[in-house]
Amino acid sequence: xxxxxxxxxxxxxxxxxxxxxxxxxxxSITIGRHTGMDHAVLSIYNQLVSKQHCCxxxxxxxxxxxxxxxxxxxxxxxxxxxxxxxxLFTLExxxxxxxxxxxxxxxxxxxxEETREYLISDLLVREVRLNDHLQTILVDDxxxxxxxxEYQLFKLxxxxxxxxxxxxxxxxxxxxxRCMDHTELVGIDEVNSLIYRTNKKLGSSFIIKSVYRKGxxxxxxxx
Numbered sequence: 001x002x003x004x005x006x007x008x009x010x011x012x013x014x015x016x017x018x019x020x021x022x023x024x025x026x027x028s029i030t031i032g033r034h035t036g037m038d039h040a041v042l043s044i045y046n047q048l049v050s051k052q053h054c055c056x057x058x059x060x061x062x063x064x065x066x067x068x069x070x071x072x073x074x075x076x077x078x079x080x081x082x083x084x085x086x087x088l089f090t091l092e093x094x095x096x097x098x099x100x101x102x103x104x105x106x107x108x109x110x111x112x113e114e115t116r117e118y119l120i121s122d123l124l125v126r127e128v129r130l131n132d133h134l135q136t137i138l139v140d141d142x143x144x145x146x147x148x149x150e151y152q153l154f155k156l157x158x159x160x161x162x163x164x165x166x167x168x169x170x171x172x173x174x175x176x177x178r179c180m181d182h183t184e185l186v187g188i189d190e191v192n193s194l195i196y197r198t199n200k201k202l203g204s205s206f207i208i209k210s211v212y213r214k215g216x217x218x219x220x221x222x223x
Contacts, residue, residue: 004022004108005022005023005058005063005106005107005108006020006021006022006023006106006107006108007020007021007023007029007031007042007056007104007105007106008020008104008105008106008107009031009042009044009102009103009104010102010103010104010105020042020107021042023056023058023063024058025058025061026058026059027057027058028055028056028057028058029041029042029055029056030042030052030053030054030055030068031044031053031054031055031056031097031104032044032049032050032051032052032053032054032068033045033046033047033049033050033051033053035051044097044102045160045165045169046097046098046101046102046169047169047172048071048072048098048101049070049072049097049098049102050068050069050070050071050072052068052070053067053068053070053074053097054066054067054068054070054074054081054097055068056089056104057086062088063088063089063090063106064086064087064088064089065081065086065087065089065095066081066084066085066086066087067081067082067083067084067085068083068084069083069084070083070097072097072098072099073097073098073099074095074096074097075095075096075097075099075100076089076093076094076095077093077094078094078096089106090106091106091108128158130155130158132151135147135148135150135151137151137154137202137205139205139206142203142205144201144202144203144205145201146198146201147197149174149175149194150194150197150198150201152173152174153170153173153174153194153195153198154198154202154206154218156169156170156173156174157208157216157217157218158206158218160217161218161219161220162217162218162219163217164211164214164215164216164217165215165216165217166215166216167188167191167215167216169215170191170194170195170216171186171191174186174194192210195208195210195216204221205220205221206218206219206220206221207219207220207221
């Protein structure tokens with residue numbers, strides 16, 4: 001197998017457009033639900049995924065996958081894995097989590113220069129500064145002040161710049177207190193209204209767009 005191996009998360013029906021991680025020889029990567037705390041984990045933005053869901057190991061140029069006792073399971077070619085047992089994972093295999101809800105695939109190359117990718121959020125790190133205490137965003141010399149919910153929405157979308165986020169994920173991230181006890185469910189109109197208000201305040205710095213049946217994504221306005 002070539003030296004350069006990349007694990008890619010399929011999100012929102014966009015094959016190969018999700019988060020990714022390079023897997024080095026003799027190394028392992030844990031895959032789990034995004035918490036904002038553990039940077040060693042390849043993050044999945046889905047509440048049904050366990051915090052430490054599964055692990056992918058690279059041993060002597062072979063790849064193995066191991067379920068870490070996840071609540072909703074890991075499947076290899078449609079067969080649910082027995083927790084804490086290692087299974088060979090090849091380019092032809094289909095690896096999914098939570099009964100097929102999240103997909104993982106391997107991409108390989110013999111030349112790192114041909115496969116190098118840069119996340120837009122990484123390229124913009126010098127231009128965009130977030131202040132959690134003041135709930136403000138500094139874009140170049142433009143200071144934008146947001147409400148608490150608007151700021152939470154921006155942080156979620158900015159962490160996945162140019163990638164789709166479902167409205168269900170927005171509900172869970174922005175209104176966790178209401179999603180937990182189900183006493184007052186968040187309506188889709190409420191989500192749309194938040195997106196509209198945030199979009200308006202961001203002005204020409206960022207653009208938030210909704211795509212039917214795919215979700216919401218934010219991109220930098222370079223016009």
